[in-house]
Amino acid sequence: MNAKILILLGVAAMAAADSGEFRGYGASSRSAESYESSEAKYDFQWAVSDESSENHYGHQEARDGDNTQGSYYALLPDGRRQTVTYYVDGDDGYIADVKYSGEASFDSRSYESSFESRESRRYAPPQRRYYDSNESN
Template sequence: MNTKVLILLGLAAMVAADSREFYAYRAPRDSSEESFESTEAKYNFQWAVSDDSSSNEFGHQEARDGDDTQGSYYVQLPDGRLQKVSYVVDGDDGYVADVTYEGEARFDSVESASFESREYRPRYSYDSNESK
């Protein structure tokens, strides 16, 4: 009886090992360049968000035709300025951006105080003599 079980388990293992080859990666059957159709990328999209409760505004617009891409995006910075980035991407020059800012930076005295101006207060103290 044990021999029959071992033979059945052995056959099952061989079938399982053989079936893994069925899912293995293989090159396409027809890999000639003529069989693949080349299509140039072409799209245009735009989106924007304006949240009045937080005064947060941001958005993005982009258009592409083949290798040439152009677009822009903007974001409301924490200091109150609006940062705008206009860019172009083409095959030869790569990504070229123009960054501009609108408005004047404003800082609230309490919220934007620099780290150096704040008093450092450690939460925990450590005495090296206590651990010995």
């Protein structure tokens, strides 16, 4: 009895598969339709300029289809401004041009108090401590 049911179900599954009723993921029972994808197009710009923290940086980018170009800048700790101008060229990928403006200078007060200028603390493994099993805690 079980064998007859299995054979019947197998035949039904083959008939349904042959008629196209079962399709893999992504396949549609409707005729294949082509969808036009819209080309990416955007333009943005932002900047931060905080005098109290001397935080100055920004970014701008524009894209129209496959053509993407932009730039970003940051004020470095030594006082120079780093500007990166870039574009994306199909097969060549991301092409960047990095420039620096201004003169590097170090203020002795800010240099001495900055986190980066402190002597780095060297790692010292913990000292081994041996306990006497006869000691009471």
